[in-house]
Amino acid sequence: MEFEAIPGVGEKTAASLAELDDAERALRDGDVATLSRAPGITEGRAAAIARAAIRAEHGDDGDFLATDRARELYRDVLALLKERAVTDYAEKRLETLFPTASKSRIEEVRTFVEAALDRTPDPAVLDALGDVEALRAPPNLRVRERCLATVDAERYAEAKATFPELSVEIVEDAHDLAELARSYSTVVALDEAFAGVDVDGDVRVRPDAAEHPEEIVPERLLAFFAENRERLLAAIAVHEAATLDPACSPADLRDALERVDENGELVGDAELDRLTAAVDDLDAAVSTAESAANDHLRKAISEQDVTIQGQDFLSLVEQGARVDSLLSRELADEYDTAVETARGHLAETLSLEESEYDLAERVFGGDPTFPVDHNEEAVSRLRTELKAGRDRRAATLKADLAADLGALREPVETLVADALELDVELAVSRFSRDFDCVLPEFSGSGFEFEAGRSPLLDVSFDEVDPVDYGVSGVTLLSGVNSGGKTSTLDLVAVVVILGQMGLPVPAERARLERVSELHYYAKSQGTLDAGAFESTLRDFATLTTGASGRLVLVDELESITEPGASARIIAGILEALHEQGTTGVFVSHLADEIRETTDFDVAVDGIEAVGLVDGELRVNRSPVKGHLARSTPELIVEKLAGEARDDAERANGSGDEAASRRGFYARLLEKF
Known part of the structure; x- marks a missing residue:
């Protein structure tokens, strides 16, 4: 698919769409969630692009809703549909539904709707959907303990683009590689020439790095799952509540998610926790161990029986007198005990393994001194060793977890997409159930429906009187004031709009002609001035020429000018539409005058008033065929x-x- 051929898609947007793996499928399906993952494309923009792509695929010119009133009613029924969606995704996805003259598009949506109508809106499922959102990319990730190295400038540029999370360095030889290994926990060499080179540190030769990004930067996958943890858990809950067949094992996914926290860090591994805590607590542990050694030695000195009193001896020591020989001669055993106390305290506090104990021993020792002091170089070496152990352990665990998550990456996309699409289906199902809808039949000319009820009236839907009506050709609709002529016209438009969206319509039965355009002219507010009147006539001149197959609905056109002239003008318009074979309904209080003026036998239907009861009008809301309704003044x-x-x-x-x-x-x- 040529993205720039889609109306409204320019070079920049096309480039963003090209970064998606399945953009063409997403455009065809109206998959707003996938499209919105393209750089710089919001869900609202994605819905507009999908709508334009669908129009282009089905040859729809976007002119079905030909007037402001027709477009207003479409927005109203779409709003009712969107109100029944739980997720933001479903609301945007429903915006890809639109009325069209395209038979293929109508049938495509009807196939979707038929499956949707089988869905039962279970409250538990709707509640679970409340936490589902489209998956999103994690924020910019930076991995600082690992780098890539290459001797080739072109490979360097490719690596920078492929691995934005890592530093990429240019090296000339093994010496440069060794220098990097002293600064990073892991160095990944991208050149085959480094295979077999013996370098201290964790250096891995991976010419195929770009083909296995999850092995080089497992943090990328971990960050994705961490960012979308709640969305994934919510999607699982939806599948379980709705008894859907999930794209992956919920148990496996939950297990994997338990191994990574909300920041993408590993959790649940005792050894990694030990090493992490040891690195974090090293300085504090050294200080505490040093204090414990000095406390022991201070006590031993104060109690020591020597030539001078212990307290005097202690005073001399604390004043900086040379005491190494005195300590060596008088307190050698106590000093050794103090050092062992410090070492033991350090090893216990940091939970050091036996292999790490040798480095811990070097932190304290040497010639006897007071106060006992630590060896900073030994502390630094211990810190380096602990960090290296921590990073190696983390790298191994991340690689293992990334391997597990890698197998789930595509299935979880499907898992969430299925949950979101379920919301779209349930919105359609809820709309159909709430307004007692049925899928219309497309056949013949004109339209007819039984027990139609408008969902747009300002009363409870249960209180709306059902209407039976049908028209083929052009017809005048008469009736008393406030008898329901305009609401009947609105109902006709709503039924046609929904039907040509491929959706069910609010009626017990409905048959429609697939029309090319809907022209609905609302009642004018007062007599028009000469310029506006002329513009209105120009609109109807355009309407009565050109393609046939339109549906024309007009509400009291006579209000645009004087009644006598209006009747003659409407008669002329009806004659032109009749010759064109157009279906139309004209609401008018001048039906009798218009009928007398037209040069063909124009049909006249009437919304008949039963009468006045206690000052209130009683009306049979279903128009009576071939009947000129009486006016309110006559009643x-x-x-x-x-x-x-x-x-x-x-x-x-x-x-x-x-x-x-x-x-x-x-x-x-x-x-x-």
């Missing part, structure tokens, strides 16, 4: 006429006022 006049008739009958002809009112209302009714 009110009819109600008043009925009341006047009843008053006149009760007066038995004796009430002139009642009879007069009855006659007035009857005359008004005749005008309708």
